[in-house]
Amino acid sequence: MTWLNHLAARAHVPVFVAFGDDAPAEAWTLSRLPGVLIVDTPRAASVLLVAGTIPEALIPYLHRLHDQLPHPRATVLWQSRPTQSIPNAVAVTGGNEIGLVVVNTFADLLAGDRVSEPDVLPNKPPAEWRGVGPHGQGGKGMMGGTPYGRPMAMTDDDIRDGLALDSYTAEFGPFLPFFPPGLVLKLTLQGDVIQKVKATHPPFGSGRPLLAAMLRLMGLPALAVRSLNGGANRRVLQRLIRLSGARFAIPPGLGRMPDGSDVRARFDRMTRTSTDATLQNPSDMALGHVLIGLEWHAAMLVLSSIDAASLQTLCKNSDNDDASSATDGRDPSGHDMHTGHMS
């Protein structure tokens, strides 16, 4: 079946990019490379591209991400520290040959010249099934027991309309494609409404192109790539963005910051001028003020509209005053509940 493998190797390489600290600037424009297809989930990828340095604290997250790629899979470390856990990873330093390396790695993988990487984590559930009874049955929660080490969801207070149903708590990030790279948030959700926020890891300082991230989030990937074109044809870009109607997809008054700007105003700032998209540093605001009470899509818009430095400040403030942001969050000051409520 070698001819079949060679034929398959000529397809576009599905690549999932894990952005680290100081990721090369070319990493944002990888979708322009021939033969490379940037996918939004590790489940659809064959090559995990680690761009930039992953700090020690985020290595366990990288391991979980790595194991979620289906076989056959390979890892390419691009200007990244080699890790012992993924010994077969291909290391690249320069920015020019990355496309070629990815394509060749994929071809080798399919031709059988390269062994698919095994799981980093052991093949057992994150925690054992625990219960009250002798067969693991019983306990609190909807159905009782602790299936695979995770307790069943319990009812919790609801911000939106007080109908208290099950809340879901999970850590999101740091490699979610629509999250600022490096940001890990522990979110408690009721349906799609954010109830509690806790920043586990702040985002990296290195510049994520805000406008591109925003356009990509709003389903305009071609405009996102165009916006990274180094200021060429800015006029045309502005007109295309205006014609796309993206501005009107952003609800007015969403995610208001101390300088009075909402997401729409910040989006305008991004589109009108190329570099002056900075925001007055929110010195007395925590993440909870910005995110709690928002539905998921609105929260993602807010996160994408804030630059890395301000997000870092928000995360730091959230650590300082947990009381206002994380614990009860029933009526966070300065945040109008109805700005995000659009059901």
Add this chain to the structure above:
Amino acid sequence: MQTILAIVGIFALTVVFVGGLRAAGWSDFTGPATAPQQRPVLGGGDPETHAWQRFHVRYYTMMLLFVAFEMEMMFMYPWAVVFVAEGGKALAEMGMFLAILSVGILYGWREGVFRWE
């Protein structure tokens, strides 16, 4: 005899087809998903609670409206034919049906279905 042959033939074809699909789907790489692969994709993060949970089906009022308006129209078309034959009796029956349905509409009204949010 021919019928039995046909049934056996179809059965054999099914077995060959399913077996072929199974064989085509099988490669060196597929196998049962390992425990790390069964985790939900959260960009490297991990959930704390099980994903099996109750949440508010907020569109239920829309479903109520759909049943109240769409279903009644569905029954009214065949009813029109019956009405020609039966006359007043059919009209009374449809009146009862609509009365019951309108209770649902009134309930939806109270729940605020008609308010645009």
